[in-house]
Amino acid sequence: MKAAVITSFNHPPQYADIAEPVPKHIQEMQVDVLAAGLHHLTRGRASGAHYSSDAVLPFVPGVDGVGRGADGTLRYFVQAPGQPGSMAEKTVIMPEYSLRLPEVCDPIRVAAAMNPAMASWLALRCRTGFLPGQKVLILGATGSSGQMAVQVALYQGAAGIIAAGRNQQKLAALADLGATDTVTLTDPKLGQLASEVDVVLDFIWGENTGKLMMSLLKYRKDRTQQLTWIHVGSMAGEEAPIPGALLRSADVQIIGSGLGAVDAQEILTELPLLVSEIVSGRLFIDVNVVPLSEVSCVWNMVNSSERIVLTP
Template identity: 60%
Template sequence: MKAAVITSFDRPPIHTDMGEPVPELPGEMLVEVLAAGLHQLTRGRAAGAHYSASGSPPFVAGVDGVGRGTDGRLRYFVQAPDQHGTMAERTVIDPRRSIELPDGCDPVVMAAAMNPAMASWLALRCRAPLAPGARVLVLGATGSSGTMAVQVARHLGAVQVIAAGRDERKLARLPALGATATVTLDDERLGELAGDVDVVLDFVWGECAVNAMQRLLVQRCDRSVPLTWVQIGSMAGQVAAIPGHLLRAADLRIVGSGHGSVPERAMLAELPALVEQIARGTFQIDVQRMPLSAVEQAWSRPAPGGERIVFTP
């Protein structure tokens, strides 16, 4: 069968022949892959750089996908780091790590939306549940996951969603998706606009996150009111040098959201509700569909307009 195969951590995958995957453990299922998204997590594991990465080349790229199993049912599935990759004509899944999809849903849209939507959905359902009237700041709102976070936060009940990002053109689109205010990451008005938020969804981290913390806390009316800072992504750096006085001067609670911090059981329990909303068209996501044979050319370049790339075998 054809697959996107990682032959080295420092090179894109190649579209080549790979041996057929075979179910080996009780309950495993062979699925025909219909769509697999190219996510930051996908790139990170393929480069051996993500904290959840395991194993060494060669292996098939891809962390999730949509496919049809031998039982005839359409499923969205997420693979553990030691399972077969998803960017192939076929893969082997554990059905317990999958969600059956409703009839008529678009496999490409589902493959594009689930990973970026899951980041904020799990953060706001499992790590920093929103109270009525909550206010949310999204740092890195112009990326795929950040744009989805704006929509998810509003859907889950946030009355204010401040969107902060670098791309002013993309920021201009976010009020139509639910943002109540937009601001660039380096704008001094960030603290004024977001000083009294309850939750920060941080997709950037690094020095950028530290600067944002300082601006928010200076403008915060009551520093004893809890501020939950959810670290989700590290687009601006893996390390954030947070001064100790920021932690002493306010009720600032920093938590992470991702593989490990959200138990797998809780993650799987949340997915059906998210699948339902995506299938309904609740969230908008721009998708660029590409044949799997184009994986090497598409791997390292951003999709035009910021669409989520989805490969179809």
Template identity: 65%
Template sequence: MKAAVVTSFDHPPRYTDIGEPVPEMPGEMLVDVLAAGLHHITRGRASGAHYSSTGRPPLVAGVDGVGRGTDGKLRYFVQAPDQLGTMADRTVIELRRSIELPGDCDPVALAAAMNPAMASWLALRCRVPFQEVRNVLILGATGSSGSMAVQVARHLGAVQVIAAGRDEHKLARLRELGATDTVTLGDARLGALASDVDVVLDFVWGELAVRIMETVIRQRKDRGAPFTWIHIGSMAGDMAPIPGALLRAANIEIVGSGHGSVSDRAILGELPALARQIASGTFRIDAQGTPLSSVEQAWRTPAGTGARIVFTP
């Protein structure tokens, strides 16, 4: 069968032949892969750079996908770092790490949206006691996960959603997705706009996040009012040198959200509800179906420059 095989962390996966996978443990199932998204984490694991990377080349790329099992059911599945990847004609999944999908859903849309939507969905559902009346600031809102976060936050009941990013053209479009305010990351108005937020979804981190944290706290009307800063991504750097004075100056809680800080059980418990919303058309999804045979060429497309690439064998 064919698969996208990582032979070196320095090069894109190659479309090549590999042996047929065979379920070997109870609870495993062979699935025909119908769609697998090219996500940020997919690129990170394939380069050995993501914090969850454990394997060494050669390995099959892909962290999640949509496929049909030997029982005939359509499933969304997530692979552990030590499992066979999803960018292949077939793969072996653990049933406990999969959920059944409506038979009439669009596999490409599901594969495109589940991973980027999951970032904010898990953050708001599992890392903070999110209530209906909330004000949310999203840093890095012009990325695919950030733009999905705008839609997820509004769906979960946020009253104010402030979208902050670098790309002014993309920011303007986020109002159509539910953003109540948009601002560039370097705009002096950001602190005032976000002075009453309850939650920050941070996809940027690094020194930039610290500067924004400082301006938000400085202009906060009630520094005793609690707010939660959730670190999700590191587009601006992995290290954020936070002065101790900032932690003393406001009732701020800084937490992370991702694999590890959210348990596998919690993730799997949230996936069915998220999948139902995606399948029912709640969120606007920008997906580009691409033959798996074009993996090397598609992999070289800079991340975040267009629709989410979804490989279809």
């Protein structure tokens, strides 16, 4: 069969022939892959840089997808540890790591939206006791995950959603998705505008995180009001210097949300409702559909506002 095959951590995958995967245990199922999203997590694992990467060369990348099971059902699946990747004509899954989809759904949209939506969905529902009426700041809101975060925060009942990013044109479009305010990351008004938020969804992290925290707290009327800063992405770097004085002078909780921070069973419990919202069309995402044969051409393509979906 044809698949995207990683033979070096330093190069994009090649479209090549590889042996068809077959179930090795009674709990496994072979599926015909219909669509697989090209996510930041997928690239990170394929490069060996992501903390969850444990692949041995060569291997097929892809962490999730939509496929047709051997039982004839349409499924969204997440690859369990040790399962082959989803960027192939066929793969093997664990059915308990999958969800049945209605036949009327769009497999492309599900494959595109689930991973980027999951970041903010799990952060708000599993990592903090977010309540309707609270306010959210989203750092890195112009990327596909950030755009989904605006919509997820609105779905969760946020009273205020401040979207911060670098691209002013893309920021302006977020008002239609639910953002109550938009601001560039370099705008000195960011700290004042976001001074009373309850939760920060940080897709950026990196060197300027501490400065952003200090600029927000500078204008906070009551520093005993809890601020939960959730690290969900590292677009600006994996390390963030945090001043000790900041932690002593305000009620700030810094936590992470990702694989390991959220229990796998809890993730599976959350997925049905998220799938339902995506299938219904209530959560929007820009999609770029590309044939799997062109995987090496688009692997390093950067357009943060749309999600590439590969189709065998």
